[in-house]
Amino acid sequence: MMNSELWQLVLALQTEYTAIVDSGDWEKWPALFTEDCVYKVQPRENFDRGLPLSTINLESQGMLKDRIYGITETLFHDPYYQRHVVGLPHITAIGDGKINAQTNYAVFRTKPDGHSEVFNVGYYLDEMVMTGQGLRFARRHCVFDSEMVPNSLIYPI
Incomplete structure (x- = not known):
């Protein structure tokens, strides 16, 4: 059974994530994940068919930091702002020190x-664990509904 304190921790992690990626405070983004995390952005068609091809597949906090370096130091693109509208998490499992949510x-x-435009729509499949720094993402799998991403995907979803 879910207690209110655990629910608040999940919500706090979700809202902190959204605030960081919407503000472009990229240096803080990797700290929301465990060292051996997985961050994946994948079209729904590939996910539903069990195909491994992903738009982004990062398999450690170090790879997340490399992505941030790329965004801030090496990639050239038209600048844009992004704004997330995120639903309440549906806790799907709690056990073995993990919290799973969609x-x-x-x-x-x-x-x-x-003008503002819809850029990406889908759902997160998260596995969160408690660490010395608080609740963190061990896995964040972003499954987006469209098979197409306008232009290129630069910033984390």
């Missing part, structure tokens, strides 16, 4: 000289 999301993208 949470719907929608990401809107706004270019400084343009």
Whole structure:
């Protein structure tokens, strides 16, 4: 059974994640994950068919840090803002020191000289664990509904 304190920890991690990726405070993003984490962004069709191909597949906190370095130091792209609208997490399992949840999301993208548009819609499949730093993502699997991503996927979903 879920207690309210655990529920609050899950919500706090979800809202902190959203605040960091929406503000572009990229240096804080990897700290939301465990050292041996997995962060994956995958089209729903591939996920549903059990196919491994993903748009992004990072398999450690070090790889997340490399991604941030790429975003801030090496990638050239049209700048844009993103804004997440995230549903309440549905806790699907608790046990063995893990909390599993599924949470719907929608990401809107706004270019400084343009209008806002729906950029990415789907759901997160999360595995969270308690660490010395608090609740962290051991796995965050972003399954997006469309087979297409407009232009390229630069920032974390």
